Amino acid sequence: VIRPPGAFLTLTAALLPVLLLPACQPAQPPARSAARPNVIVYLVDTLRADRLGCYGGPRPISPRLDAFSRESVLFENATAASAWTRPSVVSLLTGLNPLRHGVHERLDRLPAEIATLPGILHADGYQTAAFVSSAVITAQFGFDRGFDVFRQEVKEAIEATRPTSAWVNEQAFSWLARRDRDRPFFLYLHSLDPHMPYSPPEPYRKRFAPQADPAAGSVAHVVALRDGQLHPAPHEADDLLALYDTEIAANDEAFGRLLDQLRSVGLWDSTVIVFVSDHGEEFLDHGGWEHGASLYQELLHVPLIVKDARGRGAGRRIAETVRQVDVLPTVLDLLGKAAPQGIDGQSLLPLLSGSPQRSRSPAAFASLDLDGRRLDSVILGRWKLVRTISHDRLPVGEELYDVAADPLERTNRATTNRDPAALLAGLLQRAERDGGRATAPGQVPLDSELEKELRALGYGSRGGRPESERTPR
Numbered sequence: 475v476i477r478p479p480g481a482f483l484t485l486t487a488a489l490l491p492v493l494l495l496p497a498c499q500p501a502q503p504p505a506r507s508a509a510r511p512n513v514i515v516y517l518v519d520t521l522r523a524d525r526l527g528c529y530g531g532p533r534p535i536s537p538r539l540d541a542f543s544r545e546s547v548l549f550e551n552a553t554a555a556s557a558w559t560r561p562s563v564v565s566l567l568t569g570l571n572p573l574r575h576g577v578h579e580r581l582d583r584l585p586a587e588i589a590t591l592p593g594i595l596h597a598d599g600y601q602t603a604a605f606v607s608s609a610v611i612t613a614q615f616g617f618d619r620g621f622d623v624f625r626q627e628v629k630e631a632i633e634a635t636r637p638t639s640a641w642v643n644e645q646a647f648s649w650l651a652r653r654d655r656d657r658p659f660f661l662y663l664h665s666l667d668p669h670m671p672y673s674p675p676e677p678y679r680k681r682f683a684p685q686a687d688p689a690a691g692s693v694a695h696v697v698a699l700r701d702g703q704l705h706p707a708p709h710e711a712d713d714l715l716a717l718y719d720t721e722i723a724a725n726d727e728a729f730g731r732l733l734d735q736l737r738s739v740g741l742w743d744s745t746v747i748v749f750v751s752d753h754g755e756e757f758l759d760h761g762g763w764e765h766g767a768s769l770y771q772e773l774l775h776v777p778l779i780v781k782d783a784r785g786r787g788a789g790r791r792i793a794e795t796v797r798q799v800d801v802l803p804t805v806l807d808l809l810g811k812a813a814p815q816g817i818d819g820q821s822l823l824p825l826l827s828g829s830p831q832r833s834r835s836p837a838a839f840a841s842l843d844l845d846g847r848r849l850d851s852v853i854l855g856r857w858k859l860v861r862t863i864s865h866d867r868l869p870v871g872e873e874l875y876d877v878a879a880d881p882l883e884r885t886n887r888a889t890t891n892r893d894p895a896a897l898l899a900g901l902l903q904r905a906e907r908d909g910g911r912a913t914a915p916g917q918v919p920l921d922s923e924l925e926k927e928l929r930a931l932g933y934g935s936r937g938g939r940p941e942s943e944r945t946p947r
């Protein structure tokens with residue numbers, strides 16, 4: 475990730491074949507190989523790691539995931555590439571940091587020239603399917619590329635009284651039953667339960683959030699809080715967190731049912747399972763709500779749990795900082811395949827297999843460039859630097875945190891620890907110069923239907939007014 479000066483041209487040349495990799499050719503199944511594992515990437519949108527039992531969370535909302543983690547490898551310090559869905563999912567599927575893939579804004583498309591995990595596996599003869607319940611990861615934005623089957627049920631999933639994870643399961647079970655059993659598969663499952671609205675179904679709500687007013691979890695209410703049009707009630711953060719936790723509990727049960735199904739149809743021992751989130755959520759941790767406006771750890775610290783088909787590393791917990799961009803090379807490594815040259819991620823297989831820890835973790839970059847806010851961050855070892863370039867809430871400038879000693883990021887050490895601040899600022903500068911928006915993502919035209927779907931998720935312009943007309947707060 476840290477490149478010597480002058481390496482950019484060489485790197486770009488090395489990357490060209492990768493970028494030009496054919497995306498999705500008609501299936502040409504290679505010779506059958508019984509040994510090739512299946513792969514499931516299960517992403518729970520908006521799931522901050524610290525709520526989960528296996529990450530030290532305070533409530534018993536994740537028994538199925540906790541049990542799964544004991545049969546898998548749990549990465550204690552996994553870092554998101556951004557604080558909202560699309561750039562993070564692009565990083566997950568491409569192994570590139572946002573500064574490289576260039577997908578930042580609400581209408582940016584997945585660039586057609588970047589190789590993706592489903593595209594690579596499809597070209598290798600895998601059956602590929604995706605079942606997605608987010609309005610921002612859709613075919614319209616190019617996310618169907620590389621998938622034989624890509625289904626999105628955004629409105630149905632959001633408006634239904636059942637959790638989106640139940641819809642994801644129905645789709646997955648049905649597809650698994652009718653798939654071609656002679657070929658391995660790649661399945662991308664994207665559940666939206668903890669994303670607002672925080673509207674947990676019964677009986678979960680009575681159990682985990684009996685005190686909270688269910689109406690407080692509506693998109694309209696949370697957006698009004700987020701945009702400063704409503705002042706929070708004294709227990710607002712606790713109530714919303716309880717509703718949020720409850721949605722995690724519903725999602726946990728659905729994830730457990732998926733695992734049961736895989737076992738009952740005999741796929742458990744032949745399937746790699748990656749459990750991950752795209753970003754976390756704010757509950758006034760640093761004065762804000764929801765996500766997409768800052769890069770603090772409540773947004774960047776995500777769960778990452780990997781079950782190898784062969785059970786390598788089962789039960790291991792790894793403290794080293796790892797990243798969403800590491801998922802693509804790790805999955806390919808688990809399948810015995812090389813990753814594309816020039817990506818930002820590195821295979822975690824050595825860590826997973828118990829090799830001695832790397833002498834120094836690679837830097838973990840994150841970027842947010844949305845609705846007039848521009849922030850970049852980098853974590854290296856114990857230090858994290860956040861550089862705010864433009865924002866309507868945070869002061870523009872640099873913040874440095876010792877995330878080992880101060881994981882809640884309470885004390886800005888930018889002026890007291892100048893050496894790490896300068897080192898990390900240099901890393902950010904270099905990443906920005908070398909990345910330089912290597913691709914031109916192109917944008918999707920905003921029609922009224924799309925705007926409605928995005929607003930239902932709270933992705934309309936904040937405050938409903940252009941950035942220039944808003945009062946800084």
Ligand SMILES: [Zn+2]
Nearest residue numbers: 519520559752
């Ligand atoms: Zn998201």
